[in-house]
Amino acid sequence: MERGRIMGLSTSAKIGFVGTGVMGKSMALNLMNAGYPVYVYTRTKEKAEDLLTQGATWIETVKELSQHVDVVITMVGYPSDVEEVYFGENGILENAKEGSYVIDMTTSKPSLAVKIYEQAKARNIHALDAPVSGGDIGAKTGKLAIMVGGDGSAFEEVLPIFQSMGENIIHQGNAGAGQHTKLANQITIASNMIGVVEAIVYAKKAGLDPERVLDSISRGAAASFSLSQLGPRMLKGDFAPGFYVKHFIKDMTIALESAEEMGMSTPGLALSLKLYKELAENGEADSGTQALIKLFQ
Structure with a gap:
């Protein structure tokens, strides 16, 4: 696959990033350094200030971010946080564009990854669970291990995005396999x-x-x-x-x-x-x- 192509989209594809803590901030910065336009939302805006000063765009709500971008990446704390940002009328799945990609990189429950996948598929949205390992060092250096569950075709299409954040990137199987x-x-x-x-x-x-x-x-x-x-x-x-x-x-x-x-x-x-x-x-x-x-x- 040609570098920088994502199902007809170039590296100008808009990436939304939800959660800019110890790990998320560095991961989002690596996406920016790779040339992707990055839009961020986090519950505490101050945590995103470093990214904003380096060119990221702040979006006020998860709903608005989901409507605006081609790919949504989430890196939040707990399964309850994942549920909060993905479900409901103001969540990602209700507002993401048809044909877009949602990638949860939080370590969460395999069963929740399957639930997200199924609801996303019903809305013609491509969902992947892609938790990471490597800590703050791996996040900063872009050398995270990324473990991915979901459709193989979707994995191949967003692989360049993963390659901007990690180097040991393996598709493990169907939805939930990344979390397992x-x-x-x-x-x-x-x-x-x-x-x-x-x-x-x-x-x-x-x-x-x-x-x-x-x-x-x-x-x-x-x-x-x-x-x-x-x-x-x-x-x-x-x-x-x-x-x-x-x-x-x-x-x-x-x-x-x-x-x-x-x-x-x-x-x-x-x-x-x-x-x-x-x-x-x-x-x-x-x-x-x-x-x-x-x-x-």
Whole structure:
């Protein structure tokens, strides 16, 4: 497919972006840098100011944005937020143009992705669920992993848009498949974060230099994003959110519920969720996930 063509539309296709938080802001900026005209809406306009000063256009409501653009991308917080922006007379699906594309990049429920897809299809709108992984670093550098569910034809048509935000972009299957893949991703991270924290605390108690330990173990069989990227933040006492504790709790809760629906036991996930809930109760809900180490020190 020719770069920059989206079902007859060029890179002048208007993209609406709903949600410009830690991740969304960088993702929208990368779209702008790729040459797409970007229109933004977020509940708190101040969060979009950086984008507006760099050329994004502010739209007052989700309804107006949906009517104005060719592609709507959502990157909000919780499934309840997804429902709020997609459904109802003022939502995306009631107001998006026929033949347009709606892409939810929030980590949300697979069943909700299917519901959006079905209602969109009934209105001749192309819907994809495309959650991401890579944190604030991946969002800033445009190297996110993007896991996509929905029709293969729609995926191919908007692939250049995904390529502006990520580099590991895989169509996983039908509607909801992207969300299921992201939940598998979060299940992997859940137990891994406990291991990273325990390793760092162990190294300190053994009288080792934890930075030197990280240099050794982050390049061997124990290597992971959490170890190499979040481990150093733990050592520096940097608990600013690349990914919020409260959002990780949301993701793990959805994953646990989904696993239970399939009759599957996930003890590692359950333990991580328990620990992160304790961390949030200690006032760390708005910290980055690396703040887990505070429970162990």
